[in-house]
Amino acid sequence: MKCGSRLERLIAGGEFVVTAELGPPMGASLEAVDRKAEFLRGNVDAINVTDNQTAVVRMSSASVAIRLVQLGLEPIMQMTARDRNRIAIQSEWLGAAAWGVQNCLCITGDHQSFSRAGKLLGHPGSKNVYDMDSIQLVRTLRIMRDEHRFQGGDPLEEGMPCRMLVGAAWTPLGDPIPFRVTRLAKKIAAGAEFIQTQGVYDMDAFRQQMKKVVDRGLHERAAIMVGIIVPKSAGMLKYMNKAVAGVSVPEEIINRFDGKKGSKAHAEGIAVTAELIQQAREIEGVRGVHIMAIEWEEKIPEIVTAAGLLPRPQVEDDVAETVAENA
Amino acid sequence: MIIAQRKKFEELLEMVRPYRRVLVLGCGGCVTVCNAGGEKEAGLLATELRLAARTHGLDLEVKTETITRQCDPEFVEAITTPLAEIDAILSTACGVGVNFLTERITDRRITVLPALNTSFYGATESHGEWSEKCAGCGNCVLHLTGGLCPVGRCAKTLSNGPCGGSNNGKCEINTDADCIWAAIVERMEELGRLEELERIEEPRDWSTARHGGPRKTVREDLKI
Amino acid sequence: MSQTQSQFEPRIVAFCCHYCAYTAADLAGSSRLAYPSNVTIVRLPCSGKIDAIHILQAFEDGADGVYVAGCMEGDCHFVSGNLRARKRVEHVRSLLSEVGIHPQRVEMFNLSAAMGQRFVEIVNDMTDRVRELGPSEVSLRRVATVDDESKAAPAAKDK
Numbered sequence: 001m002k003c004g005s006r007l008e009r010l011i012a013g014g015e016f017v018v019t020a021e022l023g024p025p026m027g028a029s030l031e032a033v034d035r036k037a038e039f040l041r042g043n044v045d046a047i048n049v050t051d052n053q054t055a056v057v058r059m060s061s062a063s064v065a066i067r068l069v070q071l072g073l074e075p076i077m078q079m080t081a082r083d084r085n086r087i088a089i090q091s092e093w094l095g096a097a098a099w100g101v102q103n104c105l106c107i108t109g110d111h112q113s114f115s116r117a118g119k120l121l122g123h124p125g126s127k128n129v130y131d132m133d134s135i136q137l138v139r140t141l142r143i144m145r146d147e148h149r150f151q152g153g154d155p156l157e158e159g160m161p162c163r164m165l166v167g168a169a170w171t172p173l174g175d176p177i178p179f180r181v182t183r184l185a186k187k188i189a190a191g192a193e194f195i196q197t198q199g200v201y202d203m204d205a206f207r208q209q210m211k212k213v214v215d216r217g218l219h220e221r222a223a224i225m226v227g228i229i230v231p232k233s234a235g236m237l238k239y240m241n242k243a244v245a246g247v248s249v250p251e252e253i254i255n256r257f258d259g260k261k262g263s264k265a266h267a268e269g270i271a272v273t274a275e276l277i278q279q280a281r282e283i284e285g286v287r288g289v290h291i292m293a294i295e296w297e298e299k300i301p302e303i304v305t306a307a308g309l310l311p312r313p314q315v316e317d318d319v320a321e322t323v324a325e326n327a
Numbered sequence: 328m329i330i331a332q333r334k335k336f337e338e339l340l341e342m343v344r345p346y347r348r349v350l351v352l353g354c355g356g357c358v359t360v361c362n363a364g365g366e367k368e369a370g371l372l373a374t375e376l377r378l379a380a381r382t383h384g385l386d387l388e389v390k391t392e393t394i395t396r397q398c399d400p401e402f403v404e405a406i407t408t409p410l411a412e413i414d415a416i417l418s419t420a421c422g423v424g425v426n427f428l429t430e431r432i433t434d435r436r437i438t439v440l441p442a443l444n445t446s447f448y449g450a451t452e453s454h455g456e457w458s459e460k461c462a463g464c465g466n467c468v469l470h471l472t473g474g475l476c477p478v479g480r481c482a483k484t485l486s487n488g489p490c491g492g493s494n495n496g497k498c499e500i501n502t503d504a505d506c507i508w509a510a511i512v513e514r515m516e517e518l519g520r521l522e523e524l525e526r527i528e529e530p531r532d533w534s535t536a537r538h539g540g541p542r543k544t545v546r547e548d549l550k551i
Numbered sequence: 552m553s554q555t556q557s558q559f560e561p562r563i564v565a566f567c568c569h570y571c572a573y574t575a576a577d578l579a580g581s582s583r584l585a586y587p588s589n590v591t592i593v594r595l596p597c598s599g600k601i602d603a604i605h606i607l608q609a610f611e612d613g614a615d616g617v618y619v620a621g622c623m624e625g626d627c628h629f630v631s632g633n634l635r636a637r638k639r640v641e642h643v644r645s646l647l648s649e650v651g652i653h654p655q656r657v658e659m660f661n662l663s664a665a666m667g668q669r670f671v672e673i674v675n676d677m678t679d680r681v682r683e684l685g686p687s688e689v690s691l692r693r694v695a696t697v698d699d700e701s702k703a704a705p706a707a708k709d710k
Binding site for chain 2: 602603604607608610611646649650651652688689
C-alpha cells in the first residue's frame, strides 16, 4: 500500500468503488459540511471535496477534507492548478496529509471567468496561476510521495512522508475526442492511480473510448471511475449538452423528462442515474463510479440504493498499521 | 508586433486636464501598424483634444508630432517640438515608449502620459483584427507544439493540453477564442508527429518569464 | 425657435465623391436647381478617401455640419470605398460625442451622378438639420476660449 487509504484498499481488492462529491459552503461554518457528510456516510467509499469549483470562492478543499477525516469519513481532496503555484500546492498537500487526508484528485480547474454566472458576480478579474497543469500536479505529488522530494528537488524532512493516493480527472468525450485517450495515457504515465471522469451520459460513445483505453492497457494501470452527474430536469440536461464542454446528452435521455416537473423529474433523474451506473458497470475497464449530485447530496442514499450499490464493502481498520509499516 | 488600443477619450481628457500645453507624440513602430498610435491616430487624438478643450472651455494647447520609434534613443533625442513649450507628453506608443520617454526625456519637468492600453504581442488576422500569438515567456517551446504557442494562446498556459474545456476547437472561456491545444493536436497530426505529444512536459521554469523579475538582454558583441 | 436660430446660416462641408455626388452637384447647377449657398464642397476621388481626421478638422475650422456623399451601395468605382466611408462616419459620430459635439452634425449619403435633384434635397435636409441644432458646440465656445498667443506660460497648471 502506498498510502493505505480506504480507496486504495478497495481498488486493490478489485471492488467496484463508489465516490460522491461534496461541495464546500460559501461561508465559514462546518454545519453544512457535517450535514451533507451524513448523507454520504456508509453510502460511498470516499468523498470528493471540490476545490472552489467553477472558480467560485468556497471553504478550502483541504479544510473540508480534514473535517471529513475528523468525522471518520474518507475524503478525496481536489486540488486545482488555477489558484496556487507549486509552492502553495505542495504546502497544502503537506498540511492535508498531516491531518490524515490520503487521496488527492489533481485537476487543472475551471477558468476564473466561469465564476460570474447566474446570480453570482464571482471574480472574473482575478489573476490565475496555472503554474503547473494537472499532469504536472500528478507528477509532482507522486515525486513527493514516492521519492520524498519537492518539485524543486529539495528532500522532504526525514520520516515525514506525504502519503496520498494520486488521482486525475478525464473528459473522455471532450474535443478533440481521438486525443482524449492519449491525454489519459499521459495522466497515468505521470502517476495517476485513479481516474474520475467528467459526467458521462452518452454510454455508447464512452464505451468506444473505453475500448481504446483497454486496448492500450490503461485500465490496468489506473482505476477508472465513470462520472455521473445526477440530472434534475430536462432544462439542466439541455444546458449541459449545450454549454458544458465534453458533456453530450443523448436525445432519449432528455426526452425522458418530457412533461415531468418537481418530484417527478427528480425521481426520473435518480432512475436515469441508476441506469447509467448499471450500464457503466458492464463496460470493460470501468472500476467504479463517481456520482456528482451537485447541491443535492441528500439524494445520494436513494441513488446508490436504486443503483444496487449497497451495502458498501468494509475494510479492516488496519490503516494505522500500514502507515507504521511504511514509515 | 505589439498590439495596443487607445484608452477611452474621457480617461485621456481627465489625464491631460492638469496640464496646459500637451504634445501628443505618435510612434512610427508597431502602433502605427495596428492603427493605434501612429501619425494618423496621434493627429486625430490631438484634434479631438483641441475640440474637447473648446467644448469644455479648457485652457489646453495641443500639439502633435510623430517620431520613428519611441523605444530607441536616437529617435527620442530627435523630437523636434521644443520641449520648453510643453508641460506633458501624451504618448501614443506602447508602454515601452512611455517608459523609455520618461527615462530619456531631457527636460525632467515634463510628465509622460499613456494614451494607449498596451495589449499583447500579436499579428493582423485581417484589416482591423489582431490576435495574440506570443507571451514573451523567454523559453520558447514552439518546436514542441507544431509552431503554435500554448503559453501565449492557452487561457491556462497548459504544457500538457488540451484541458476538458476544449469544445469544437474553441476555448471554454468563450466561443470566440480558439482552443490552441486543439489546433496543436491537429497540426502535429498533419505533420505526422502526433506521438510526440505523448511526452509529458515537466513543470516549466517561469523565471525566464516576467516571474523572474524585470528582464534584460545584453549582446556584448554589439556594445562598445 | 428663437430668432437667432432662425437666422442662423450654418456652415456645412460636403465631402463628395468625384464619380457621383460631385457630378450630381454639377448637374444640379447646370439644371439651374437652387440650393443653399452655405455648403462648401470638397471633391474626393472616392468617398472611401475620407478619414476621421478630415471631418474633425472641418469642425475645428468652424463647420457646423459635415456630410460625406458617396456612390450608391454596390456601385462604388473602387468596390467598397463607400462602405468604408459609412463606417468611418459612424466612427466619427462616436468621436464627436466624446468631445462634446452633437453626432447628428455628421451624416453619410449615397447617390448617383444622375441625381441632381437628390443632391439639392440632401443640401436642404442637412441645412435644416444643422440649423435646428444651432451653431456648432465648438464655434459657440470659440469666442470664450483664450487666444492661442496668450498661452505662453511654461508650467503645468494645477499639479
